[in-house]
Amino acid sequence: MAYEFDFAAVTPAAIRVLGEGMLVSLKITLVAIVFGIVWGTLLAMMRLSRQAPLRWFAAGYVNLFRSIPLVMVLLWFFLIVPQLLQKIFGLSPANDLRMTSALVAFALFEAAYYAEIIRAGINSVPRGQMAAAYALGLTYPQAMGMVVLPQAFRNMVPLLLTQGIVLFQDTSLVYVSALADFFGRAYSIGERNGRIIELLFVAGATYFVLCFSMSLMVRRYRRRVAR
Amino acid sequence: MAYQWQWSVFLQAPSAGQTYLDWLLSGLGVTIALGLSAWLLALLLGVLLGVMRTLPNRFMSGVAACYVELFRNVPLLVQIFIWYFAMPELLPGGETIKALPPMLQQFLMAMLCLGMFTAARVCEQVRSGIESLPRGQRGAGLALGLTLAQTYRYVLLPMAMRVVLPPLTSEFLNIFKNSAVASTIGLLELAAQGRQLVDYTAQPYEAFIAVTLAYMLINISVMSLMRVLEHRTSLPGLVGK
Numbered sequence: 001m002a003y004e005f006d007f008a009a010v011t012p013a014a015i016r017v018l019g020e021g022m023l024v025s026l027k028i029t030l031v032a033i034v035f036g037i038v039w040g041t042l043l044a045m046m047r048l049s050r051q052a053p054l055r056w057f058a059a060g061y062v063n064l065f066r067s068i069p070l071v072m073v074l075l076w077f078f079l080i081v082p083q084l085l086q087k088i089f090g091l092s093p094a095n096d097l098r099m100t101s102a103l104v105a106f107a108l109f110e111a112a113y114y115a116e117i118i119r120a121g122i123n124s125v126p127r128g129q130m131a132a133a134y135a136l137g138l139t140y141p142q143a144m145g146m147v148v149l150p151q152a153f154r155n156m157v158p159l160l161l162t163q164g165i166v167l168f169q170d171t172s173l174v175y176v177s178a179l180a181d182f183f184g185r186a187y188s189i190g191e192r193n194g195r196i197i198e199l200l201f202v203a204g205a206t207y208f209v210l211c212f213s214m215s216l217m218v219r220r221y222r223r224r225v226a227r
Numbered sequence: 228m229a230y231q232w233q234w235s236v237f238l239q240a241p242s243a244g245q246t247y248l249d250w251l252l253s254g255l256g257v258t259i260a261l262g263l264s265a266w267l268l269a270l271l272l273g274v275l276l277g278v279m280r281t282l283p284n285r286f287m288s289g290v291a292a293c294y295v296e297l298f299r300n301v302p303l304l305v306q307i308f309i310w311y312f313a314m315p316e317l318l319p320g321g322e323t324i325k326a327l328p329p330m331l332q333q334f335l336m337a338m339l340c341l342g343m344f345t346a347a348r349v350c351e352q353v354r355s356g357i358e359s360l361p362r363g364q365r366g367a368g369l370a371l372g373l374t375l376a377q378t379y380r381y382v383l384l385p386m387a388m389r390v391v392l393p394p395l396t397s398e399f400l401n402i403f404k405n406s407a408v409a410s411t412i413g414l415l416e417l418a419a420q421g422r423q424l425v426d427y428t429a430q431p432y433e434a435f436i437a438v439t440l441a442y443m444l445i446n447i448s449v450m451s452l453m454r455v456l457e458h459r460t461s462l463p464g465l466v467g468k
Binding site: 067 | 296297299300301302304305306308309312313316317403405406408410411421431432438439442443
């Protein structure tokens with residue numbers, strides 16, 4: 001007895017709903033990438049700093065986030081962020097803060113991963129560059145900002161983008177908080193119509209096409225730079 | 228209104244003879260069993276695929292490449308849902324799977340999902356390990372009259388596997404972290420037990436702290452285990468040894 005596929009549940013209206021969900025997924029991804037790279041850069045600089053307390057803080061932060069499953073991190077933030085915001089701003093518990101919590105969680109979580117990539121990138125810049133910058137009379141922020149980081153980032157672009165693809169896939173995990181992102185919507189459309197299997201394949205295929213074409217672009221970019 | 232800490236909550240018994248601590252420990256057991264069995268699958272399949280990827284045969288390396296792209300570009304959450312909801316309907320032996328007790332069914336599907344997901348990553352590591360060896364090694368093996376299989380078995384893989392041990396360690400760590408995704412299909416592993424504890428006791432902080440510490444404990448154990456392994460298998464005369 002073979003299973004008979006029936007994609008009738010994927011109506012134009014359903015596709016519009018899925019599109020809105022995709023915007024939620026992309027929004028979380030973009031915010032986490034931007035914030036993650038900024039905060040990750042600061043963490044990487046702290047890890048390479050001469051000040052021991054800064055180094056310890058950054059190492060502790062990165063190791064903590066990297067040793068906990070993302071699912072747990074999300075559960076933590078869905079617990080803490082609403083309580084914290086309600087206490088600070090006196091919001092009523094009725095406000096839906098799941099999106100805010102998800103954004104904060106992903107941004108802080110991804111920063112730990114970006115920090116490691118960026119640290120490796122900074123380390124890949126020859127030592128003499130920093131010395132040369134100092135010899136020219138630049139201060140530390142100038143030397144970092146104008147000499148070391150631009151070179152480090154140029155080497156890191158493919159890795160940062162690849163991490164972005166992983167992050168985009170990981171945003172589907174907001175499912176644990178029932179936030180309606182692309183996957184969450186696909187699943188609930190499937191559930192409502194008794195066609196979970198079809199919608200799972202639609203969701204999987206969409207993620208595959210997006211992520212695969214992105215990774216092909218990253219690969220082409222890498223080959224062009226390597227030449 | 229300050230939070231009321233109540234660490235003794237773990238010793239309360241929701242049902243006769245089983246405390247909340249027992250719940251967490253059983254979840255920890257499931258997580259460890261799931262991680263280890265999935266890792267075994269990932270390692271076997273991943274090494275096989277990694278070898279295929281470096282074979283001179285176009286077809287073999289193409290199959291391995293397709294496998295890697297497929298499993299790397301679909302989110303783990305989607306994969307586990309497909310395994311759990313779709314595979315029993317689509318696979319020939321589906322009826323037997325559906326006849327299993329729910330817990331066993333969830334465990335089996337989560338194991339296959341995690342194992343095959345991680346195999347794609349292991350494959351890429353093994354491939355880069357084999358490719359990092361000097362080209363002459365393969366040629367030398369073949370020139371000595373070894374078959375291609377023997378060259379892999381006695382020359383390439385013993386070297387490549389040592390090279391890829393550190394990246395494999397991080398995949399081994401990842402498999403335990405990724406196993407938390409199995410809570411979404413209802414498997415009562417560590418993260419799921421933690422959530423259940425929150426629902427029953429309304430003491431979320433104690434429960435989450437305990438679960439988080441348990442994951443860190445797994446992390447530390449795996450890392451020290453792999454460090455011992457790295458030390459045991461290291462070859463004299465190489466850099467950094």
